[in-house]
Amino acid sequence: MxxxxxxxxxxxxxxxxxxxxxxxxxxxxxxxxxxxxxxxxxxxxxxxTQQDLVVGVVEWLSTTIHDLCGRWLEPMRSDPATAWPGFAADMVELKVAAFMPRVVEGVDIDDLLPQIVERRDAALAAVGEVVELAKGAGLVREDVTAVQFQMGLAVTTRPLPAAAHALVPDVGGWLVEVYLRGLRPD
Missing domain, CATH: 1.10.10 (Arc Repressor Mutant, subunit A)
Incomplete structure (x- = not known):
């Protein structure tokens, strides 16, 4: 191209x-x-078609997550305590919770499911590698899966009303910090 x-x-x-x-x-x-x-x-x-556009967004997201995880593997191996919050911050910057639910809302998901599942699984495998390193460093409980990490991060970072940001500046950063602390072993 x-x-x-x-x-x-x-x-x-x-x-x-x-x-x-x-x-x-x-x-x-x-x-x-x-x-x-x-x-x-x-x-x-x-x-x-609209469905082609959805597949394009999903492909972009999968590739971006895979690349992001690849960049964080070595830092997670050498200094996981510093790298883990940085990795989470980069994942948050993708703003997946803002657009992804809406992406799949407007199409016939049954027609796209195999393509979406394949891309999702590839992205989750990459996230899983980083999560496993975080577990090994004692930063994440053993029972946390890549899917749980990703879904929790998506829920924690979904767009909030403007009033929430006015009442609690950097509420998003605070929520992510609380979420990451909640993933730690007892």
Whole structure:
């Protein structure tokens, strides 16, 4: 794929994540194209259908999680106490809880399930490697799975009303800190 085509695809996926998070899955594809700074024809060349766009977002997420986990493996081996909160912070920055539930809301999930499950499993395997290192360092209870870690992080980081941020500045960071402390062995 040419560099400009890769850039357009990345811009479309970023716009999709942002607009799904803020407006939901019913956002028109024309709004996604406009947000991405591309024409409708470019969007449809990359993603001919809404389901293709969903698969694109899921592929992006799986690849991004896999890459992120790969970057944290060595720090988790050498200094897990410092690396673990950094890894969690990077996972939070993906803002999965803001857009992913909305991504799958707007499509026939049964048609996409095999592709989504395959990508999800690949991402969870990568997360599992980091979670296992955290367990070995005594930072996470032995009974915590990658799925539980990921789901707990998603629930902890789901978007909150603006009033929550006004009442408790950095409430998101505080919630993640409390969540990570709750994962520790007794």
């Amino acid at each position: 040419r560099a400009d085509a890769r850039a357009n695809r990345a811009a479309i996926l970023a716009a999709t994540r942002e607009l799904y998070a803020t407006r939901g899955p019913d956002v028109p594809l024309s709004a996604i194209a406009e947000q991405a700074g591309v024409g409708a024809g470019t969007l449809y060349r990359h993603f001919p």
